[in-house]
Amino acid sequence: MQFTTLSTFAALAMATLAAATPVPTDGSGPSDQCNTGTLQCCNSVQQASNPVVGLLAGLLGIVLGPITGQVGLTCSPISVIGVSGNSCSAQPVCCTGNSFNGLLVVGCTPINLNL
Numbered sequence: 001m002q003f004t005t006l007s008t009f010a011a012l013a014m015a016t017l018a019a020a021t022p023v024p025t026d027g028s029g030p031s032d033q034c035n036t037g038t039l040q041c042c043n044s045v046q047q048a049s050n051p052v053v054g055l056l057a058g059l060l061g062i063v064l065g066p067i068t069g070q071v072g073l074t075c076s077p078i079s080v081i082g083v084s085g086n087s088c089s090a091q092p093v094c095c096t097g098n099s100f101n102g103l104l105v106v107g108c109t110p111i112n113l114n115l
Contacts, residue, residue: 034094
């Protein structure tokens, strides 16, 4: 019963965040490289300080206090760019932090995949 409630709430939180929202940047624009992290395709990228991100992290038992920057939500890895069926129709990001089953990935930076 509790897992059903938790999964329902997490799904609703993801649906709220999946809406098209602008990705805040520092003005330099997205990078086109991912040398030190992993390529991920995320449905949404939000600031770690976003209250919904904090709520979701709390439900997963993740402490975001010391984390600043952007967090990817509902992400999947991009293993080989250009392979059929492995494209990203959402926001491609380079993430240098931990991934929590793809539901939440910390340390993400939007990138361009112009291939």
